[in-house]
Amino acid sequence: MTDLTRLSAADLAAALTAKEVSSVEATQAHLDRIAAVDGDVHAYLHVSDHALDVAADIDRRRAAGEELGELAGVPLAVKDVLVTTDMPSTSGSRILEGYMSPYDATVVARSRAVGLVPLGKTNMDEFAMGSSTEFSAYGPTRNPWDLDRIPGGSGGGSAAAVAAFEAPLALGSDTGGSIRQPAHVTGTVGVKPTYGGVSRYGAIALASSLDQVGPVTRTVLDAGLLHDVIGGHDPHDSTSLSDAWPSFAAAAREGATGQVLKGLKVGVVRELDDSGFQKGVSASFREALAAMEAQGAEIVEISAPHFEYGVAAYYLILPAEASSNLAKFDSVRFGLRVTPQGTPTVENVMAATRDAGFGPEVKRRIILGTYALSAGYYDAYYGSAQKVRTLIQQDFDAAFAEVDVIATPSAPTTAFRLGEKIDDPLQMYLNDVTTIPANLAGVPGISIPSGLAEEDGLPVGIQFLAPAREDARLYRVGAAVEALLVDQWGGPLLDRAPSLTNGATR
Amino acid sequence: MRHLGVLARIQLSDEEVQRLTGQLDAIVDNIAKVSEVATPDVAATSHPIPLQNVFRPDAVGDTLTREQALQNAPDQADGRFRVTAILGEEQ
Amino acid sequence: MAKDALMDFDEALELFEPVLGFEVHVELNTATKMFSAAPNPANEANHGAEPNTLVAPVDMGLPGALPVVNAEAIRSSISLGLALGCSIAPSSRFARKNYFYPDLGKNYQISQYDEPIAFEGSVEVELEDGTIVTVPIERAHMEEDAGKLTHMGGATGRIQGAEYSLVDYNRAGVPLVEIVTKPIFGAEHSAPALAKAYVATIRDIVRALGISEARLERGNLRCDANVSLRPRGQERLGTRTETKNVNSMRSVERAVRYEIQRQAAILAAGGTITQETRHWHEDTGRTSPGRPKSDADDYRYFPEPDLLPVVPAPELIEELRAALPEPPAARRRRLKADWGFADIDFQGVVNAGLLDEVEATVAAGASPAAARKWWMSEISRIANAEEREPAELVSPENVAALQQLVDAGTLTDKLARQVLEGVIAGEGTPQQVVDARGLAVVSDDGALIAAIDDALAAQPDVLAKIRDGKVQAAGAVIGAVMKAMRGQADAARVRELVLERAAQ
Ligand SMILES: [Mg+2]
Numbered sequence A: 001m002t003d004l005t006r007l008s009a010a011d012l013a014a015a016l017t018a019k020e021v022s023s024v025e026a027t028q029a030h031l032d033r034i035a036a037v038d039g040d041v042h043a044y045l046h047v048s049d050h051a052l053d054v055a056a057d058i059d060r061r062r063a064a065g066e067e068l069g070e071l072a073g074v075p076l077a078v079k080d081v082l083v084t085t086d087m088p089s090t091s092g093s094r095i096l097e098g099y100m101s102p103y104d105a106t107v108v109a110r111s112r113a114v115g116l117v118p119l120g121k122t123n124m125d126e127f128a129m130g131s132s133t134e135f136s137a138y139g140p141t142r143n144p145w146d147l148d149r150i151p152g153g154s155g156g157g158s159a160a161a162v163a164a165f166e167a168p169l170a171l172g173s174d175t176g177g178s179i180r181q182p183a184h185v186t187g188t189v190g191v192k193p194t195y196g197g198v199s200r201y202g203a204i205a206l207a208s209s210l211d212q213v214g215p216v217t218r219t220v221l222d223a224g225l226l227h228d229v230i231g232g233h234d235p236h237d238s239t240s241l242s243d244a245w246p247s248f249a250a251a252a253r254e255g256a257t258g259q260v261l262k263g264l265k266v267g268v269v270r271e272l273d274d275s276g277f278q279k280g281v282s283a284s285f286r287e288a289l290a291a292m293e294a295q296g297a298e299i300v301e302i303s304a305p306h307f308e309y310g311v312a313a314y315y316l317i318l319p320a321e322a323s324s325n326l327a328k329f330d331s332v333r334f335g336l337r338v339t340p341q342g343t344p345t346v347e348n349v350m351a352a353t354r355d356a357g358f359g360p361e362v363k364r365r366i367i368l369g370t371y372a373l374s375a376g377y378y379d380a381y382y383g384s385a386q387k388v389r390t391l392i393q394q395d396f397d398a399a400f401a402e403v404d405v406i407a408t409p410s411a412p413t414t415a416f417r418l419g420e421k422i423d424d425p426l427q428m429y430l431n432d433v434t435t436i437p438a439n440l441a442g443v444p445g446i447s448i449p450s451g452l453a454e455e456d457g458l459p460v461g462i463q464f465l466a467p468a469r470e471d472a473r474l475y476r477v478g479a480a481v482e483a484l485l486v487d488q489w490g491g492p493l494l495d496r497a498p499s500l501t502n503g504a505t506r
Numbered sequence B: 001m002r003h004l005g006v007l008a009r010i011q012l013s014d015e016e017v018q019r020l021t022g023q024l025d026a027i028v029d030n031i032a033k034v035s036e037v038a039t040p041d042v043a044a045t046s047h048p049i050p051l052q053n054v055f056r057p058d059a060v061g062d063t064l065t066r067e068q069a070l071q072n073a074p075d076q077a078d079g080r081f082r083v084t085a086i087l088g089e090e091q
Numbered sequence C: 001m002a003k004d005a006l007m008d009f010d011e012a013l014e015l016f017e018p019v020l021g022f023e024v025h026v027e028l029n030t031a032t033k034m035f036s037a038a039p040n041p042a043n044e045a046n047h048g049a050e051p052n053t054l055v056a057p058v059d060m061g062l063p064g065a066l067p068v069v070n071a072e073a074i075r076s077s078i079s080l081g082l083a084l085g086c087s088i089a090p091s092s093r094f095a096r097k098n099y100f101y102p103d104l105g106k107n108y109q110i111s112q113y114d115e116p117i118a119f120e121g122s123v124e125v126e127l128e129d130g131t132i133v134t135v136p137i138e139r140a141h142m143e144e145d146a147g148k149l150t151h152m153g154g155a156t157g158r159i160q161g162a163e164y165s166l167v168d169y170n171r172a173g174v175p176l177v178e179i180v181t182k183p184i185f186g187a188e189h190s191a192p193a194l195a196k197a198y199v200a201t202i203r204d205i206v207r208a209l210g211i212s213e214a215r216l217e218r219g220n221l222r223c224d225a226n227v228s229l230r231p232r233g234q235e236r237l238g239t240r241t242e243t244k245n246v247n248s249m250r251s252v253e254r255a256v257r258y259e260i261q262r263q264a265a266i267l268a269a270g271g272t273i274t275q276e277t278r279h280w281h282e283d284t285g286r287t288s289p290g291r292p293k294s295d296a297d298d299y300r301y302f303p304e305p306d307l308l309p310v311v312p313a314p315e316l317i318e319e320l321r322a323a324l325p326e327p328p329a330a331r332r333r334r335l336k337a338d339w340g341f342a343d344i345d346f347q348g349v350v351n352a353g354l355l356d357e358v359e360a361t362v363a364a365g366a367s368p369a370a371a372r373k374w375w376m377s378e379i380s381r382i383a384n385a386e387e388r389e390p391a392e393l394v395s396p397e398n399v400a401a402l403q404q405l406v407d408a409g410t411l412t413d414k415l416a417r418q419v420l421e422g423v424i425a426g427e428g429t430p431q432q433v434v435d436a437r438g439l440a441v442v443s444d445d446g447a448l449i450a451a452i453d454d455a456l457a458a459q460p461d462v463l464a465k466i467r468d469g470k471v472q473a474a475g476a477v478i479g480a481v482m483k484a485m486r487g488q489a490d491a492a493r494v495r496e497l498v499l500e501r502a503a504q
């Protein structure tokens, strides 16, 4: 029998629908895989102890002839930023250790409703602050391509889980690249939808005006299938768009035929020149573009003069919103409580709890955000950064008047070594230079594997950006490029990743 | 810095105060960078996708039971959350 | 707590000009909360719920929860803004006011800051003596209430000396409209009275709009009173204090008077006023210092990223404007003219808070004079004695029905008072009480004539006097007849019959 963990979600779903395999078998296969490799990878913070029960229920319903969703019975990994009623939700923080939410995040509820089987909660940088998952309070996740390297962040757990075949699908969240950059360094697919395209209800907020939940998968079609499940209007989220969305899976299937590349205008940002990127990253990017060009795509240089201000604006907006969003962790209603010696006041208890419960990166950003909002600075800081959003949106508007999509390398470098940049926050922040503009402007972005960097043999991703609400375009283009490259490689890139179980782990 | 710690309710150690003070410069650098282009004629964008008048009907919906409300409480009494004295002895 | 030195009120007013300002928080009575679908405890239907049973995730600041604005709260806020003569902002938005406090689930309050929904208005406030003062309104903005803290251990209910506190989040997220006045000048000796009348006016407005239960004792309406004094002839405003926790109209009046006397004593002694919040203590009738304004008031406002701007359609504003009830002051002017009351009589009704009742009684068919008489005398007397509200005792319809029985001659005034007691005792409508107690005037002339003949026969000297033309002598006979009829006779009719029989 085929290894069920190696199947794409689409193929597994087809086998489930055809009753060739059961959800219990598929779920058990993934639990076995987790048991075999997660000791090394540490993609999961919590593995569900009733996934098999859920799977058995799906099997029962299928046997009874019930009409089930396309993905019914397929296992799903859930980033720990999303609250769940049946598993703890910590957002990677000590302050929420053991926290049990009385309600499910909308995306989780929708996943359950179509019969997806939650396998567990995936590791992340604490409160999604980071690009390496090293800032998790529960220890780092390791990159399945090289266990000494970072899996990206903040959603390193979700990306590593799908890259290591510990789940076919995962949910992530992307505030400044937390879905796309991990996809880049793990050779997987990640989509940040249009802001408002997927509900944020139940996603533990980092920066409310930037956060967006999205799919983390191994193929573009799988991402489309999951996006179809989680997307669409949610009355619990005021910023949720009420648009009628097309099927993203259908868009991916349409794109896979390759026709979409003919005459497609692909913008390349002049200001993101090769000098800012690792050599192998630029090379992989250029090769992917050349392959697209060979299929009839037109590569057009565009200018986005304000992208370079994005990181600065981002690191004003994010800490400001985060400092306020994270104020709720105060030891009163839930979470950790640390009571200092003597007869402390509630203020002392809150301060001691937050000192003990938050990691250094979280404290750093809360303090910076508190500073950025404190008396007299709001206009100059937060207000000015919001002006940069306007300018970046204008850059996008001008570009999309000329091109259909914009392409960039998904991140400047391949996976760096654990610990390499942990004491250099500014260097770490620069990792997000290519991904941040999409969050600031609210436009959708996808990262798909473009190949391996020559110098280190590690995965590289190519990012496509489309105008707001044009997520379907990303699935068409992404699937077309994926088909083209997989064909060139003679199989999926992840086939070249280490197996992790034959002793060649460290 | 101490004042920021009070505002943010984080009890900072001396070492943290020292380290974070240095990092406030990062904010100052960011602001300098942003100021290059954030001129008065540029409008601010607070929401990436502009929407307005998003309301819900005034109808009772999902409400927690008291058990759910209190299920994560670090301390509780009489169906309520219990916290340490708000004022100190000298207040 | 040392006792404050107080200056005599009149003396204080000689030396200083009081400048007032009010912030009134109105709890809206929508079915659900401002930002969640949990039931609203400020709606009568949910009053008195058990702690932490009226909460949704967002009210408790649970991880991942998001606010969504209540459409009805927007309508109520616009209506209130219009009733306060305000302009409605073409676009307003919410902001986060960041501060830590255990009753604040998210540790920020969603409020409106630089873009309130209503701004620049005024209300006419009528003092007890009939003087009308125009109070300028700066803004009315929407926000959410905080939860409720109960302080345990130490002196009952006091935060000072408490060992611990308990938090109930039912009230967290209750929709509030905060009405902020501009500085009010010129109230002079009437400053305390104006404070009371202003709160009463806001209460009347929100009641007429039907947007709040408006019960001060429940905190549906809460007034913060700002008081500052400036020496006569000085241009610059003095330092103000903000007295919180004033939960009855009488207390507002007393607190303002107290602050004027307290501040005057300090200023006259060469001291300075500390800018601070102060707490009103109902029991001692004093204010005590709260927290001084400080750096901790750095609320780090910024636009609420989870919510979108409120841009009311002009048609909605016009719809709500057209549906506004008559402003209380205009209504009073109209009623006074319609009823033809003397100033003192009308003001009496207003001050007793019985305008609604008298109006409804007139609407039910009673004459204004009769309606006023019933409510202001007999019903008020009983209410006073029983320590209840007059309106709780009897319905305007029953008062009108009672008066109709009097007008029809079925009841005498004295009998009518007995019937009223029956109605209040829950014995039914006036007619039902009349029937059940057999209280109607005896209108059977036969019974009266028999009694009259008996009385005349018993008092022949009186009969002689009447026949001599000394008609006033009839009183003695009438008294005897009324006594014989146990009061259930119409004295006028008795008199008529006595004269008739005497002439025969
Ligand atoms: Mg106020």
Ligand SMILES: [Zn+2]
Pocket: C025, C143, C178
């Ligand atoms: Zn307020």
